[in-house]
Amino acid sequence: MQLQLISFVWIILHCMDYTGCQQHSSSRHRTHKLMTGASSGCQQGGCLTCSDYNGCLSCRPRFFMHLERIGMKQIGVCMTSCPPGFYGTRSPERNTCTKCRSECDSCFNKNFCTRCRAGFYLHLGKCQESCPDGMVHSEAQRECVPRCPEECESCGTSETCTRCRPGLYQLSGRCHHVCPDDYEPNDKLMECTLQVHCKVGEWSDWSPCFKSGRTCGFKRGQETRTRQVLQYPSPFGKPCPEISEIKDCLVKRRKCPGGRRKADRNGRRNRNNRKDKESQEVRRERKRDREAVERDDSDNRNKTEHRHRRGHDTDTVAPEDRAVQ
Structure with a gap:
């Protein structure tokens, strides 16, 4: 009996020593894994x-x-x-x-939100359930945005419009019924755009004195000069001034080379043209006269035939009919 009790105590002591060894080994292994980062x-x-x-x-x-x-x-x-x-x-x-705080979706630090959760609106880094005076909430942005002026359809601040109401023109964040001076309305963009005025270059030199395309054979003629358009105006800009000028000129008459024969030919040509015109007018006048005479002859013939018919009708009446009459 005593032998059995001694054996049982020895077994228990042996198991305790074995468990302690295992625990010590496991602790050393875990420490090794923590230090080296070898854990799964x-x-x-x-x-x-x-x-x-x-x-x-x-x-x-x-x-x-x-x-x-x-x-x-x-x-x-x-x-x-x-x-x-x-x-x-x-x-x-x-x-x-x-x-972040409970009302923030995202934040920069504990006191500064960058986006609010649903039902709250961002203003100056804070998420609020209602916006301050002069501002309205935007559901899409979850922010407090400025209350737009009446003429604005949307705005960036309480004084800056990003889009105007229909019929108004935008300029520098403001909406206008009529564009200010030096600006003009652009109906396509619905904006006031800067007016563009015409710009022209310097005058050219005066041309030689000429007449009828010639520079000789006359005493009085004309000179011309021109200038180019450098920038054309916008629809409401200042229009371009005259870009050509003509003035009378006086020169000493000189004959053109071969000018007499040429002048004679031109004179004959002009006379022939005048004769042709006169002939055409005479022919037209004669034709009108002939047509008038023909109309008169036709009227006279018609009258004569009418009288003859009346006379013939009178001669054919019976004598007894005449007596009755």
């Missing part, structure tokens, strides 16, 4: 130390530690930037991701 849950490039159960325990420089909740468990993740709804804070010990 520490495969990220940003982890410095980690564990199978808690993920990353520390991060490399410039990485942020972010705790992701999975059920009742939190897993450490090292990230180059914090996810939406969190902001990053840096310190010599560690860089961490901190959750």
Whole structure:
């Protein structure tokens, strides 16, 4: 009986020694894995130390530690930037991701929101349920925006329009019924655009004195000069001035080379033209006279025939009819 009791105590002591050894070995192995980052849950490039159960325990420089909740468990993740709804804070010990305020979708720090969640509107870094006086909320932007002036359809500030109401013209953030001086309406863009005035160059030299395309054979003629248009005006800009001028000139008469024969030919040509015109007019006058005479002859013939018919009718009346009459 005593031998059995001694054997049982020896077995228990042996098992306790074996368990302690195992625990010591396991602790040394786990410490080795934490220091070297060899754990299967520490495969990220940003982890410095980690564990199978808690993920990353520390991060490399410039990485942020972010705790992701999975059920009742939190897993450490090292990230180059914090996810939406969190902001990053840096310190010599560690860089961490901190959750934004409850009304913020994203934030720069705990006191400055950059986007609000539904039902709140951003104004000066704060998410508010209602906007201050002079501003209205924008559902699309989730922001407080300025109340536009009456002539604006949309605006950037309370004094700057980005789009005008129909029929108004935009200029420098304001809407106009009539464009100010030096501007003109552009109906295609519905904007006031700067007027463009005409610009012309310098006058050319006066041409030689000429007459009827000739520069000789006359005493009084004309000279001309011109200038070019450098910039044409816009529809409401100042129009262009005259770009050509003509003035009378007086020169000493000189004969053109071979001018007498040419003048004679021109004179004969002009006389022939006048004769042709006169002949045509005479022929037209004679034709009108002939037509008038023919009409008169036709009228006379008609009258004569009418009288003859009346006389013939009188001669054929019976004597007794004449007596009765």
